[in-house]
Amino acid sequence: MESRINIITLGVRDLSRSIRFYRDGLGFESKAKEGDDIAFFGLNGTALALYPLDKLAEDIGPEIQPQTSGFCGITIAHNVQSKEKVSEVLSLAEKSGGIIVKQAQDVFWGGHSGYFSDPDGYYWEVAWAPNAIFDEKGNIEF
Known part of the structure; x- marks a missing residue:
């Protein structure tokens, strides 16, 4: 395995709110908009992704209970x-x-x-x- 991290995904409770925080508040660059299922922010060599918490837990497996x-x-x-x-x-x-x-x-x-x-x-x-x-x-x- 090569030593790198391409994407860090944060499971979020309110995707629109989190997009506004990172894009509009902190100034992270993204093409994300209201209604998107996922948001990506380019961070000079890696990316930050925001994805609904319940869907991220579901993707990992049915036994995963998201920590809120x-x-x-x-x-x-x-x-x-x-x-x-x-x-x-x-x-x-x-x-x-x-x-x-x-x-x-x-x-x-x-x-x-x-x-x-x-x-x-x-x-x-x-x-x-x-x-x-x-x-x-x-x-x-x-």
Whole structure:
């Protein structure tokens, strides 16, 4: 297996609301519109998909019961190129309907980060790492 992730799919309770949050609020590029069955957002080498939670659980198998609240053990990270940008992105997420769950602050590993949750409770970390190297598209290099 090659080491890459092509698509991350989030099961959402209200697809139209989630499209508005990511496309209109956060500014993620998408051709998604009202009435679509799924939405895709291009993210510089990978894609974020939004799909109805009940249909995603059904696709996996009849025994799957979708989790509708609480921390499920996964976070999505958005790394930024400056310490100040962390607060800017968190503020944008909050204005778009997200909930700040951890304010921007210096963290134990030497960076600066905070967390927000989207309308379905998925946790996003917004982080700045002082030694991170970004390519010309803004992708972090490891």
